[in-house]
Amino acid sequence: MKAVFLRTGVLLLAASLAGCATGGGRAGDSGGADVTRFHLGQPIARGQIAIEAIDPADAGSLEFRAHAASVERELVRLGWNVVGTVGQSEQVASINVEQGSREALRRRSPVSIGIGGGTGGGYGGGVGVGGGVSFGVGGKKGGEIVGTQLEVRIKRRSDGTVFWEGRASIEAPASSPEAQAGVAVEKLSEALFRDFPGESGRTIRLK
DSSP, X not given: OHXXXXXXXXXXXXXXXXXXXXXXXXXTSTTOEXXXXXXXXXOOOOOEEEEEESSGGGTTSHHHHHHHHHHHHHHHHTTXXXXXXXXXOXXXXXXXXXXXXXXXXXXXXXXXXOBTSBOOSTTOTTOXXXXXXXXXXXXXXXXXXXXXXXXXXXXXXXXXXXXXXXXXXXXXETTSGGGSHHXXXXXXXXXXXXXXXXXXXXXXXXX
């Protein structure tokens, strides 16, 4: 199973690099969101679903509840019935948000995805953002840039199988409304679930 994760992570990294080259803009310009999605290419049944944090330490925070609300709106729009009782629904949408500041986006961390494989339950098991999100402080060339990344995994609770996963990221000047986590995550949620389930394995730039 580890080999599957590694192969998929390498494939997504390659897709991310291709998207950077062909996405129609440089990091931090135009407020566009870079979106990458993976799925099995099969119909995805809608039913009851709970939204949980990939990191259990984030579950009770006000920030998590605000981010979960943005994801919930998109899931409801797509036909899911979002329930608030943790541990009861068969489907789970696990979410994680990373934010930091830097002058320009030079590298993207690969996402290691377990599509079609068990993740060991819990909040994502052994799959996640490889190395985290690295942002540096802006300098003389244009000032501070804030980057925000949203990751969502939809899986079956019974066996931990991830059947859809995506990542969306955006950069904005520190003075822009989109530098605020709540505003950024709302936009990223809309972009991530646009044309659901999306084209698998390709990074695209969405305005």
